[in-house]
Amino acid sequence: MAIKPTILVTGATGKTGGAVVNALLAQGFPVRAMVRSLDGRAEALRGVGAEVAVADLFDPDQLVAAMRGTQRAYFMAPFHPHALQSAVAFAVSSRDAGLESIVQMSQWTSHRNHPVNLTRQTWLMDRLFADLPGIAHTIVNPGMFADNFLRTIDFAALLGIYPVLSGDAKAAPVSNEDIARTVVAVLQDPGRHDGRTYRPTGPELLSGKQMAAVVAEAVGHRVIPVSLPYWLFTKVARQQRVDPLSASVYLRYIGGDMKAGVFEFEGGVTETLQELTGAPAESFLTTARRYSAMPIARQTAANRLTAMVKFMAVPFVPGYNLPRLDRQWDLPIPPNPTLGIQDARWREEHTAMMNSRLLQSVPAS
Template sequence: MSHRILVTGATGHIGRELVRVLQQRKADFAVLTSPSGRSVPGVLSVEGDFADAASLERVFRGFDTLFLLLPLVPNKLELARNAVQAAKAAGVKHIVRSSGAGADAASPVAIAQLQGRIDELVQGSGLGWTLLRPSFFMQNWVNYYADQLKAGAYHAPNGNGAIGMIDVRDIAESAAAVLADPAVHAGRIYTLTGPEALTNAQQVAALSEASGRPMRYVDVPEAAAQAAMQQMGMPPVVIDWFMSLHHVVKEGWAAGLTDDVAQLTGHPPRRFLDFAAESASTLR
């Protein structure tokens, strides 16, 4: 019996890796693209807009499973509601949602509360569901902070909090394992982490040693970080979400580890030292 998968967020960090894994496994899948978005070469694309529930319902029809990964935008909750309603109306049987570690609708932490509220929409949809809650991505170092590192220092208000960083390839492989047979994972919540919890100072030291370039971590006041994001023109609610992430790290709440990656993929999650070695040429 055929099992058709629709992947959203396919051009993002997780989505690109997930598409690669699904292609390798010869899965029957397509990707959702927005009217103004990028296509994915060599992959069937369907066009829809998260802000237009009717367009989503049209393109969701004929798919059995939806991999739901939403952009971090001010109206993210509204877009999630549109997607869940459209999936139900279109006859989708199962939603696999990419959420975030610590998601909890009752949390005082802004980003955890948002992720938890979206998770509740999925759980209350009446459809089959599986929640993936990854920790912070190792790839953020090269995708967002490479210029800071090359200049010699990474600045953040994270204190000495440790983080169970995860490689996005492990997130993608975990997602692919669930998508292969979602019924087996129905009603399950997986928190995806790496094998060790490291502070920003430890991570930067590993990147510095691997690349041979002097680098250090500079802990900055929260007010300074907030002011910098304001100067960048970020929307206030997005600044609140990012500041809440920094608070989570500083308080040590991001240090938890699980074996969920190994359970789903059959192999241990990738180590940060290996990621640092692979990224050395990018940071030189």
């Protein structure tokens, strides 16, 4: 029996990275989980059978050491103002360590002139990895993660309130587990998928109000969608300890790209999961039920009181001032920032992605 290659997973303590680790182990692959420090999450990875390597994504020497003895890798850039530097370090190290393939997490909104710095950096990462000689490269390019819409599951389950920022705009939320299934399908046969871009999505487009109805079914009682202004969402993000850069990306995604129709572009739904894995994408209801079973969403008197206190405290929490943070980070700003959907090149590339089939040859954009 052929020996399966060892696969390096970056961001292994994160939501998609952890799901990739679990999915690879379930398929019998040896996994080296890369972490920043040995903590409880790292020990949990060891507990499920992964080898754990501590390395700094910005340090080429540590990266090469973590890569030695692995053949394939899943790369997800950190949420960091200088994330591009980590990608450059990873690219250089992968060449030095002799990796044979990289599956890269990208962004559907990846665009050279996007207003969000990390999204512009992601566009550069896409091209950086694509140009590595002798290393197969595949982009996984999801739209909105279902997780983004279920961060306030405790409010829905315990108070019957579902905050909405996106108005009537729609997306096809995809679960972390389905993203992981996409990544694993590619890692199993990277040569076949070299140069390709895949967009996993959920099975249907949903507005915020429709998501609230789905969440209501998941939690078993009425849930009211409540449209919140952008400034109030920055307070919710800070209360939930979402780091500033993540808040900058997610809030601008939902408040800008989503309202502009980026996630509805060319129908917004793909058959990527069915074609790659042989099984369809899970429904938003399935994902919501999993979240509603989390400890914070259990319908107990103590949880309900905690949720009420949190909700009532939101207006008094200092919100993130995202423009000020941009200035503090001293991030470069393009002379003419535009959302991808406003750019003819983005529309052309992403039309090709949405209309491609698995067996057709569509280069990574």
